[in-house]
Amino acid sequence: MVQYSPARLDASFAALSDATRRGVLEQLGRADASITDLAEKFRMTLTGMKKHVGILEQTGLVITKKVGRVRTCRLGSRALEVEAAWIERHRRFWEARFDALDQVVEELKEQEQIHGRKRKE
Amino acid sequence: MAANAKSDPASSKNRTTVERTSERELVVTRTFDAPARIVLEAWTTPKLFMRWWAPKSMGMILRSCEMDVRTGGKYRLEFGQDASNSFAFFGRYIEVTPHSRLIWTNEEGDDGAVTTVTFEERGGKTLLVLCELYPSKGALDAAGTGAADAMPEQFGQLDELLVTLT
Numbered sequence: 001m002v003q004y005s006p007a008r009l010d011a012s013f014a015a016l017s018d019a020t021r022r023g024v025l026e027q028l029g030r031a032d033a034s035i036t037d038l039a040e041k042f043r044m045t046l047t048g049m050k051k052h053v054g055i056l057e058q059t060g061l062v063i064t065k066k067v068g069r070v071r072t073c074r075l076g077s078r079a080l081e082v083e084a085a086w087i088e089r090h091r092r093f094w095e096a097r098f099d100a101l102d103q104v105v106e107e108l109k110e111q112e113q114i115h116g117r118k119r120k121e
Numbered sequence: 122m123a124a125n126a127k128s129d130p131a132s133s134k135n136r137t138t139v140e141r142t143s144e145r146e147l148v149v150t151r152t153f154d155a156p157a158r159i160v161l162e163a164w165t166t167p168k169l170f171m172r173w174w175a176p177k178s179m180g181m182i183l184r185s186c187e188m189d190v191r192t193g194g195k196y197r198l199e200f201g202q203d204a205s206n207s208f209a210f211f212g213r214y215i216e217v218t219p220h221s222r223l224i225w226t227n228e229e230g231d232d233g234a235v236t237t238v239t240f241e242e243r244g245g246k247t248l249l250v251l252c253e254l255y256p257s258k259g260a261l262d263a264a265g266t267g268a269a270d271a272m273p274e275q276f277g278q279l280d281e282l283l284v285t286l287t
Contacts, residue, residue: 087139087140087141089266090139090147090149090264090266091137091138091139091149092266093179093266094137094139094149094151094251095137096176096178096179097173097174097176097179098135098137098151098153098173098249099134099137099176100172100173100176101153101160101163101164101173102134102135102153103172103173104163104169104172104173105153105154105155105159105160105163106154106155108155108159108162108163108169109155109159112159
């Protein structure tokens, strides 16, 4: 299971409260990109984009690496944790259903053992 | 023997797995220690279905259930505390193959999935594979999971983020 600390959650929520930053994550989900690419894509200044990426980087949602003069951005492990949490939420939902179904199935099995399969004969 | 198994369900519990196999598709698997006909009986008998489709931990109450389980037949499920505060799920069975497969639609909105459930019996156990195919990536991203959805608004933003990650 993915564990969240309240401080990390707050930082993540703050980072995600901005439409541009959510857009950047969406973009990086498709492919890594340089800050220059992102600034062009979102029609903003390099300085503005650096600020957004910096906020995402602080939460671990994005990781950046400078090679030569280009800073490349990609999704961080934090972003992957969020994805894992989505799957886990769905898994728990179905687990609750199927564990309850198990109980019904066990009862039907017992009834069938008690009555044999007389009804069908 | 049955009583022992029941008193310690955790030790004998089969694992539920969930995998997002594509942008629009979610696949759930679970094994049941019973023949397929018994699992099907629990799935296709309204009185029994109502006992497990909305377990307490989901925080949803299933008020009524009508199901005409045959190819072309309709179903209608009503959830909610009371009649004035209820919501319905409905659709049609587009395939019913005895003891092995059910396929149904979900038609209360444009984002409803087509659900295929196969029941594969092996040595007295049944492997159940449930596949939900949504009309779009966005529809699956937004798919509900009962009470877990009643979360702060920010969690919705996390969900929005997920649109990007798969």
